[in-house]
Amino acid sequence: MAAHERLLMPDGADAISPGRASLGFGLGLRPVHYTQISEARPKLGWLEILSENYLIPGGRPLDWLDRLRADYPMAMHGVSLSIGSTDPLDEDHLRELKRLQRRIEPVWISDHLCWTGVSGGNLHDLLPLPYTPAALAHVAERVMRVQDFLGSRILLENVSSYVSYPFSELTEWEFLVQVAQRADCLILLDVNNVYVSSVNHEFDPRVYLDAVPVDRVRQIHLAGHEDRGDLIVDTHDRAIVDPVWRLYEHARRRFGDVATMIERDADIPPLAELLDELDLARSIAARVDAETSGPAAGAKRAAASATPSLARLEAPGGSASARQAA
Amino acid sequence: MTLQAPQALASLQRDFQAYVLHRAPAVLAQVRASGKADAATRMDVYAEGYPLRLLEALQADYPGLYAIAGAQAFDGFGRGFIAAHPSRFRNLRWYGGALASYLATQPPWSARRELADMARFEWAMASSFDGADAEALQREALGAVDPEDWPRLRFCLHPAVRSVELASNVASSWTAQARGEPLPQTQVEEAPARWLLTRRELQVHFRRMAGDEALVFDQMASGASFEAWCSELGELLGEQAAAVRAVECLGQWLADGALAGFTLDPA
Numbered sequence: 001m002a003a004h005e006r007l008l009m010p011d012g013a014d015a016i017s018p019g020r021a022s023l024g025f026g027l028g029l030r031p032v033h034y035t036q037i038s039e040a041r042p043k044l045g046w047l048e049i050l051s052e053n054y055l056i057p058g059g060r061p062l063d064w065l066d067r068l069r070a071d072y073p074m075a076m077h078g079v080s081l082s083i084g085s086t087d088p089l090d091e092d093h094l095r096e097l098k099r100l101q102r103r104i105e106p107v108w109i110s111d112h113l114c115w116t117g118v119s120g121g122n123l124h125d126l127l128p129l130p131y132t133p134a135a136l137a138h139v140a141e142r143v144m145r146v147q148d149f150l151g152s153r154i155l156l157e158n159v160s161s162y163v164s165y166p167f168s169e170l171t172e173w174e175f176l177v178q179v180a181q182r183a184d185c186l187i188l189l190d191v192n193n194v195y196v197s198s199v200n201h202e203f204d205p206r207v208y209l210d211a212v213p214v215d216r217v218r219q220i221h222l223a224g225h226e227d228r229g230d231l232i233v234d235t236h237d238r239a240i241v242d243p244v245w246r247l248y249e250h251a252r253r254r255f256g257d258v259a260t261m262i263e264r265d266a267d268i269p270p271l272a273e274l275l276d277e278l279d280l281a282r283s284i285a286a287r288v289d290a291e292t293s294g295p296a297a298g299a300k301r302a303a304a305s306a307t308p309s310l311a312r313l314e315a316p317g318g319s320a321s322a323r324q325a326a
Numbered sequence: 327m328t329l330q331a332p333q334a335l336a337s338l339q340r341d342f343q344a345y346v347l348h349r350a351p352a353v354l355a356q357v358r359a360s361g362k363a364d365a366a367t368r369m370d371v372y373a374e375g376y377p378l379r380l381l382e383a384l385q386a387d388y389p390g391l392y393a394i395a396g397a398q399a400f401d402g403f404g405r406g407f408i409a410a411h412p413s414r415f416r417n418l419r420w421y422g423g424a425l426a427s428y429l430a431t432q433p434p435w436s437a438r439r440e441l442a443d444m445a446r447f448e449w450a451m452a453s454s455f456d457g458a459d460a461e462a463l464q465r466e467a468l469g470a471v472d473p474e475d476w477p478r479l480r481f482c483l484h485p486a487v488r489s490v491e492l493a494s495n496v497a498s499s500w501t502a503q504a505r506g507e508p509l510p511q512t513q514v515e516e517a518p519a520r521w522l523l524t525r526r527e528l529q530v531h532f533r534r535m536a537g538d539e540a541l542v543f544d545q546m547a548s549g550a551s552f553e554a555w556c557s558e559l560g561e562l563l564g565e566q567a568a569a570v571r572a573v574e575c576l577g578q579w580l581a582d583g584a585l586a587g588f589t590l591d592p593a
């Protein structure tokens with residue numbers, strides 16, 4: 001475990017479980033909920049902010065941020081790092097991110113495994129990369145430079161996509177995993193994005209999830225999407241659908257107690273509605289955890305499936321939950 | 327076909343971007359089609375999403391403009407602006423800054439002076455809203471300065487202060503739309519007036535400045551001394567009245583929270 005990641009963990013969390021301590025269930029913080037969250041202090045393990053919303057000189061948004069940060073751990077989630085672009089990394093943007101990082105001491109900093117523009121342009125969208133060795137080398141090298149600059153491992157999130165390239169030599173999940181391994185970065189697994197891309201590109205989303213190493217996943221995103229008939233589009237404007245919930249169940253079984261949150265970016269409902277939706281995630285997680293004999297056993301079970309004899313030897317002296325299970 | 331080099335990746339990205347911006351077809355040969363959807367249908371998800379995303383950002387930045395223009399006109403000039411200004415901003419927050427000058431120069435919108443006015447006004451409000459933080463200068467801090475020394479005072483503006491020139495009654499229209507009230511009839515004046523925007527308690531406030539106040543405000547904002555303001559005002563009002571008026575303006579700006587500090591020139 002890199003020392004710089006421990007610096008980002010909330011008070012004492014890394015002492016319990018280096019780098020993988022889950023913060024439980026959270027929400028993407030949106031301005032429309034500032035007042036409600038501040039007044040009602042809902043039981044949320046953490047909040048994820050959209051970094052770009054706070055890359056501003058001052059004023060009310062940063063004031064809200066500081067106030068809510070006093071009550072909740074926060075993760076910084078970016079949409080414009082453009083890690084896969086062939087344009088040079090934007091050093092001004094990185095400096096701004098670093099200022100925000102110092103201000104709120106986030107648990108994690110994340111962005112997407114994609115590009116957003118080239119030749120100085122920005123399409124404000126999460127655009128898919130070709131999954132080739134050249135793109136892999138390009139992205140991994142840039143991730144390492146970003147991590148060096150921020151003094152922290154970052155999380156890369158898989159994106160929803162509508163196109164793929166016939167000359168890709170790797171699957172999306174092979175590409176994601178190899179980037180993470182080569183750059184030694186972490187993964188933000190967006191279960192809805194896996195589902196959206198699986199429908200659009202006709203693959204089995206469970207194969208994707210099963211290929212992702214358990215120990216690199218720190219965060220899970222859930223969201224709603226729009227079914228347009230031919231393609232489905234990641235819109236974050238509605239409730240999470242059943243197939244995504246089922247896939248989340250599969251993810252929980254594989255990855256165990258990973259910090260999970262819901263993103264809503266359009267037609268944002270009252271906070272209570274999102275909290276109810278988050279309770280659904282909690283209940284699925286609780287059911288899976290019960291089936292797999294207690295919280296945190298999911299990760300152990302995944303490891304166990306790979307090395308059954310070692311797992312048997314480890315169980316008696318393992319964590320409290322593992323002993324309970326035994 | 328294989329992508330072996332960053333140059334090939336760059337070329338693919340340029341082709342992809344060219345499709346999103348103006349439907350240049352080169353990328354279609356590089357995208358996988360399937361029975362589910364052909365290459366163009368797939369690329370169109372991105373190409374259609376791009377202007378919508380920017381329109382949404384413009385609507386969020388310019389609610390008053392949306393209210394006075396109406397949905398159809400806003401869509402019209404919004405799409406025109408987006409086509410003329412491909413985004414080069416990493417952060418959508420800064421995308422719409424050139425909308426006022428687009429509206430001021432682009433027919434038929436330029437014929438409706440209130441459109442560019444409202445855009446200018448709302449952009450100034452937004453940049454005041456999230457402008458840099460600083461303590462506002464308090465009246466009491468000036469108490470320590472000997473009145474004899476006042477001519478040597480220079481002030482610095484609070485970083486969230488903005489001023490804009492408006493020829494129409496867009497400030498009233500803005501207030502009406504924010505309160506959900508009926509919009510007033512548009513009125514355009516021959517001579518534009520200067521408006522001052524300040525931020526107190528994280529809230530943006532705005533008011534129209536009198537002609538002489540605007541004159542001395544520009545002096546103050548450019549770093550001129552109190553003596554220089556008085557001299558500028560003196561040409562309008564006479565020496566004695568100028569000093570009184572300059573003190574009046576200063577008192578108003580202190581109450582507005584428009585100042586962040588002062589310096590005293592060496593005697």
